[in-house]
Amino acid sequence: MRRVAVTGGAGYIGSHMCKQLADHGHDVIVIDDLSSGHREAVRWGRLVQCSLLDAPALSLALRDARCDAVIHFAGAIAVGESVDDPLRHYAINVGGSLNLLRAMRDADVRRIVFSSSAAIFGEPRQAFIDEAHPIDPISPYGRSKAMVERMLQDAASAYGIGAVALRYFNAAGAEPSATIGESHEPETHLIPRLLRAARDGLQVEIYGDDHPTPDGTCIRDYVHVDDLCSAHLAALDHLDARAGFHAFNLGNGNGCSVREVIAAVRAVTGRAVDVRVAGRRAGDPARLVACTDRVRAGLGWKPATPALEAIVESAWRWHRAPAY
Ligand SMILES: NC(=O)c1ccc[n+]([C@@H]2O[C@H](COP(=O)([O-])OP(=O)(O)OC[C@H]3O[C@@H](n4cnc5c(N)ncnc54)[C@H](O)[C@@H]3O)[C@@H](O)[C@H]2O)c1
Incomplete structure (x- = not known):
């Protein structure tokens, strides 16, 4: 059994992740400021309402959580909005992830799975985008994800943290009982x-x-949200056997x-x-x-x-x- 802190666990993909973790017998702690997530979606595990931007509260939350891994979904997700207000995106996605990595280092949490995005690749140069494709984002959103990947790489080599970045294509669908689902405002998908x-x-x-x-x-490329989440469980297993930074493109x-x-x-x-x-x-x-x-x-x-x-x-x- 694992004890996993899920940032953004009140959001669309994060709440599906919490359900899947609980279904597999793992303990879940949700860290979410509910800025775009839903309290009603937190049904598996305890909610710690905390912003990634509040570094002292985040450190405390992670120390209290006594978890062995973090799955990091929390962030600003709208590409268009990132063009209009890039500094907000960088603050939440890059600054928030920096605070999270510091809090992990201080609490000695050594594994992280990060929600990256196909947006890091920018304009595609091939029909099927593989991991060797150049990282050349064309939006502040994509750049923020690429920056976090670089931070994870550096943190992995300096502090021995094991990190997996999963570059999602388009998440879609809902779990079978449809008690949770996609509810963004505004909805751009x-x-x-x-x-x-x-x-x-x-x-x-x-x-x-x-x-x-x-x-x-x-x-x-649309991938079912439960399939996306099962890749995170596999990523945690992957990190049991190895340190370092690993990246995978995740689509259908x-x-x-x-x-x-x-x-x-x-x-x-x-x-x-x-x-x-x-x-x-x-x-x-x-x-x-x-x-x-x-x-x-x-x-x-x-x-x-x-x-x-x-x-x-x-x-x-x-x-x-x-x-x-
Ligand atoms: N949905 C997709 O198709 C897709 C594709 C590629 C990547 N992603 C990435 O996956 C992750 C999850 O996406 P989603 O669709 O579930 O988004 P979402 O908006 O439903 O969930 C994000 C969650 O993060 C929380 N959050 C935001 N800022 C926070 C902060 N400062 N502190 C604490 N919590 C905060 C929100 O309250 C929300 O619950 C995001 O990082 C997103 O960039 C999603």
């Missing part, structure tokens, strides 16, 4: 926006149908276009979605799909729910009547 629109009869804008892809819409390895997602939403909900095609967004790559060879071989991971319709179906169970 495609699947929840389409499902809310299907539920409430609203219109959704999509960004461009003239991209260099077969149907002209952007292609993304399949690309789905915006039009394909719209079709899946229609098929699952039985409702037509009113879609308006707006212009392309600056810095929106036409295609972002993971090469999953390393995560499969290195962590022994594979997705249990790779099919887009099954992912959308699980998300719809949540979105038709969300609890928060």
